[in-house]
Amino acid sequence: MPDSLKPYSLEAEAARLRGKYAHLSGLPLLEALVGNELQGQIMLSSSFGAESAVLLDLVAQVDVTIPVIFLDTRRLFGETLRYQKTLTDHFGLEDVRIVHPEDGDLMRLDPDDMLFNSDPDKCCGIRKVKPLDNIMKKMGNLGFNAWITGRKHFQSTTRSALSVIEADANFIKINPLADWSSDDIKQAFLEKNLPPHPLVADGFKSIGCMPCTTRVAEGADVRSGRWAGRDKTECGIHLSRSVSIPAIS
Numbered sequence: 001m002p003d004s005l006k007p008y009s010l011e012a013e014a015a016r017l018r019g020k021y022a023h024l025s026g027l028p029l030l031e032a033l034v035g036n037e038l039q040g041q042i043m044l045s046s047s048f049g050a051e052s053a054v055l056l057d058l059v060a061q062v063d064v065t066i067p068v069i070f071l072d073t074r075r076l077f078g079e080t081l082r083y084q085k086t087l088t089d090h091f092g093l094e095d096v097r098i099v100h101p102e103d104g105d106l107m108r109l110d111p112d113d114m115l116f117n118s119d120p121d122k123c124c125g126i127r128k129v130k131p132l133d134n135i136m137k138k139m140g141n142l143g144f145n146a147w148i149t150g151r152k153h154f155q156s157t158t159r160s161a162l163s164v165i166e167a168d169a170n171f172i173k174i175n176p177l178a179d180w181s182s183d184d185i186k187q188a189f190l191e192k193n194l195p196p197h198p199l200v201a202d203g204f205k206s207i208g209c210m211p212c213t214t215r216v217a218e219g220a221d222v223r224s225g226r227w228a229g230r231d232k233t234e235c236g237i238h239l240s241r242s243v244s245i246p247a248i249s
């Protein structure tokens with residue numbers, strides 16, 4: 001990274017990295033960035049959902065000490081909480097950071113745990129976006145300016161044009177599986193004998209909070225089981241972030 005990288009130059013930095021590495025994906029991309037170009041400045045967010053084991057496996061092959069941010073919204077399936085422990089042990093991840101919503105926000109704005117029904121955007125705001133903003137701000141202050149996500153083109157039409165390297169307001173975002181197909185993911189599970197999320201066998205293909213996740217019909221968008229019956233397609237954590245990340249020095 002250049003010495004004087006500032007938030008407004010992140011898009012230029014993303015373009016520079018794309019010029020060098022956009023032809024890569026998966027493990028070679030992670031080896032180039034986690035193991036070299038962005039070493040010590042990059043973290044990972046994982047939902048420990050249906051496909052998460054594939055990305056965690058690749059990252060763990062490069063660096064098991066990379067910070068892994070796991071957002072526990074307090075509305076997750078018990079299976080997901082147990083799966084997080086299973087995968088952490090399986091891959092030997094050394095730095096999983098579990099983030100929760102603030103108790104005060106939950107008591108004040110969602111005392112009966114029904115905000116998902118009346119105002120899902122506000123519910124995601126206090127349970128996902130705000131806690132993630134807070135941890136990202138802390139990580140940014142520690143010098144972490146790049147973020148690996150597990151988003152993929154095939155998951156939904158809203159993700160079909162995703163680049164492997166992009167920038168939002170405050171982070172370089174790396175999407176090593178962007179061009180992976182559903183079959184690639186299945187093949188990776190088979191080849192590496194990765195532990196499956198326990199709900200996958202029950203028809204869940206994209207797994208988030210319990211009240212907002214349903215089974216997915218065969219052939220439908222993988223993420224169509226999230227907020228089914230509503231216009232909502234994203235929780236907001238991958239929209240442009242509001243936190244202020246200092247320059248890298």
Ligand code: SF4
Binds near residue numbers: 209211
């Ligand atoms: S996914 Fe549903 S329950 Fe979870 S934070 Fe968003 S609206 Fe609330």
